[in-house]
Structures are given as structure tokens and as C-alpha cells.
Amino acid sequence: SAVISQKPSRDICQRGTSLTIQCQVDSQVTMMFWYRQQPGQSLTLIATANQGSEATYESGFVIDKFPISRPNLTFSTLTVSNMSPEDSSIYLCSVGRTGEVYEQYFGPGTRLTVT
Amino acid sequence: GENVEQHPSTLSVQEGDSAVIKCTYSDSASNYFPWYKQELGKRPQLIIDIRSNVGEKKDQRIAVTLNKTAKHFSLHITETQPEDSAVYFCAASRYSSASKIIFGSGTRLSIRP
Numbered sequence: 001s002a003v004i005s006q007k008p009s010r011d012i013c014q015r016g017t018s019l020t021i022q023c024q025v026d027s028q029v030t031m032m033f034w035y036r037q038q039p040g041q042s043l044t045l046i047a048t049a050n051q052g053s054e055a056t057y058e059s060g061f062v063i064d065k066f067p068i069s070r071p072n073l074t075f076s077t078l079t080v081s082n083m084s085p086e087d088s089s090i091y092l093c094s095v096g097r098t099g100e101v102y103e104q105y106f107g108p109g110t111r112l113t114v115t
Numbered sequence: 116g117e118n119v120e121q122h123p124s125t126l127s128v129q130e131g132d133s134a135v136i137k138c139t140y141s142d143s144a145s146n147y148f149p150w151y152k153q154e155l156g157k158r159p160q161l162i163i164d165i166r167s168n169v170g171e172k173k174d175q176r177i178a179v180t181l182n183k184t185a186k187h188f189s190l191h192i193t194e195t196q197p198e199d200s201a202v203y204f205c206a207a208s209r210y211s212s213a214s215k216i217i218f219g220s221g222t223r224l225s226i227r228p
Contacts, residue, residue, distance in 0.1 A: 033215065042204060043159065043218045058215075092158065103149070104216055106158040 002027050002095055004107035012113045013083055020079045021110045023093030028073035031096040033104070034066070038089045046091075049076040083114045117142040119207050121219030129227050134192045136222045138205035141186070145207040148181060148188050149216065153202045163190070192224075200226045 003026040013019050023032065032049040047055040047068055055068035070076040080087050090111050096104040118141040128134045140148075146167035151159035165172045165179045165188065172179050178191045188207075192199055205219040 042220045045215055045217075048215060103161055103164065105161060106151075108158050 002029060002105060004093065004095060004105060006093060006107040006110050008110055009108065010111040010113075012115060015084050015114055017083055018079055018081045019083065019112060020077050021091055021093075021112075023076045023078070023095075023107055025074045025095050029095040029097055030073075031104070032070060032076045033094045033096070034068060034076070034078045035092045035094060035106075036089045037092060037109070043092070046078070049078075049093075080112065083112075085114045088112055088114045117145070117207070117217045119205060119217050119219040121205050121222060123222060124220065125223045125225070127225045127227060128195055130195055130197065132195055134195055134199070134224055136190045136203055136205065136224070137187065138189065138207075138219050139185075139187050140207040140217075142207065142209070142217075143186065144209050147208045148179070149206050149208070150179060150190050151204045151206065151218075153204065153221075155201075159204060195226050197226050197228065200224060 005024045007022045011019055034046040035043045036046055037043050045058050046061045046066055047057040049055050049068050049070040051070045051073055065081055067079045078091060090109045092109045093107040094104050119138055121138045126134055149164035150162050152162045153159040163174050163177050163179050165181050167183055170181055176193045181188045202221045202223050204221050206216045208216040
């Protein structure tokens with residue numbers, strides 16, 4: 001499996017500000033995704049990060065609030081914009097490869113607290 | 116839309132006993148069913164998966180079964196140990212198109228000593 005890192009691992013931010021989370025993989029991967037996991041809850045897909053084109057957002061998530069970049073096959077960023085306390089959550093990136101074997105692996109997550 | 120239901124939400128078993136977690140899915144085109152284990156404060160980890168061309172898969176104390184007709188799949192853990200305590204998530208996807216994975220709501224498994 002790929003080695004996935006995220007920065008920052010945690011942050012405390014004031015409402016109205018923005019935070020950019022980075023996801024780095026040690027090898028080229030086809031698919032990169034961003035999830036949100038609220039305390040005690042399951043994983044909710046925010047969007048699929050597409051290399052060289054706009055991300056594909058899930059229902060309830062919009063580009064203005066969660067802009068995503070994916071400049072190459074090993075790196076992606078998620079920005080949480082104009083934050084409110086409701087954005088307090090763990091944000092995880094995940095990666096997967098298409099082909100004969102399709103498995104998806106998660107990064108360590110970024111714990112965000114908005115005050 | 117696609118949906119994955121998971122039961123039970125919490126499960127407590129005596130150490131050494133078996134644990135079973137059940138899931139149902141709504142998208143009949145789903146053909147890939149991974150299971151993730153998430154320990155407290157850690158990332159979800161893929162522990163086993165099954166594809167729709169097989170009905171059962173085993174890996175040591177863990178097994179998954181799939182009933183495509185009923186759109187049910189289950190995780191079985193035998194001879195449970197304290198380190199099995201975690202939250203388990205089932206999921207479903209159409210792996211051939213590298214589609215998104217839809218997760219169940221999770222089962223918090225506690226192993227009683």
C-alpha cells in the first residue's frame with residue numbers, strides 16, 4: 001500500500017478563516033478522495049480530486065466552501081473556507097489505484113477545531 | 116442514491132467468542148465490498164475485502180460472506196481478542212470503474228475480558 005501523509009495533523013482555527021490541508025502520496029495513484037468524519041460518525045465523501053481538472057463534489061458540498069487542487073498524481077489540497085464551528089471535524093484524504101486491484105487507503109487525517 | 120446500512124451499531128462480546136457484523140447495500144451494480152477497522156484516534160485501515168465473483172473470503176480469524184441476490188454481506192471475527200476492539204465500517208463500490216466507496220454507519224465492537 002502507498003504511504004500517505006497529511007499536513008497539518010491538527011489545527012485550531014477561528015471562525016471566518018480558511019485552512020488548507022495537504023495530502024502527499026509516495027507513489028503515483030489514479031484516484032484521490034477527500035472525506036470528512038465528524039466525532040463518532042462514519043466517513044462522508046466530500047469530493048473526488050481529479051488530476052488536471054475540477055474536482056467532483058458530492059451532494060451537500062460545494063467548490064466555494066471546499067476548493068480542491070490536484071496538480072499531479074501524488075499531491076492534493078483541500079481548503080476549508082470561511083470556517084464555522086460546524087466545520088470542526090477530522091478531514092481525511094484517501095488514495096486508490098484503478099486496474100486489476102482496486103483498494104483505497106486513508107491518510108492519517110487532520111483534526112480541525114473551529115472556535 | 117446508493118446506500119449501505121450496517122448493523123448493529125454497537126456490539127459487545129466475550130473474549131474468545133465470535134462477532135458478526137451485517138450490511139446491506141442498495142446499488143445492484145456494486146461489486147466490491149471492503150471492510151475497514153478504525154481504532155480510536157487512528158485512520159481507517161482496510162482489513163479485508165470481497166469481490167462479487169466470490170461468496171466468501173477468509174484471512175486467519177476474519178471472514179467475509181456475500182449474498183448478491185439479497186444484497187447482504189457480513190464480517191465474521193472468530194476467537195475475538197482485546198485488540199479487535201475498534202469501530203468497523205463496511206462499504207460498497209463499483210471497483211471496475213474506480214467509483215467512489217459508500218460507507219456504512221459503523222459498528223463499535225467491544226471485547227469483554
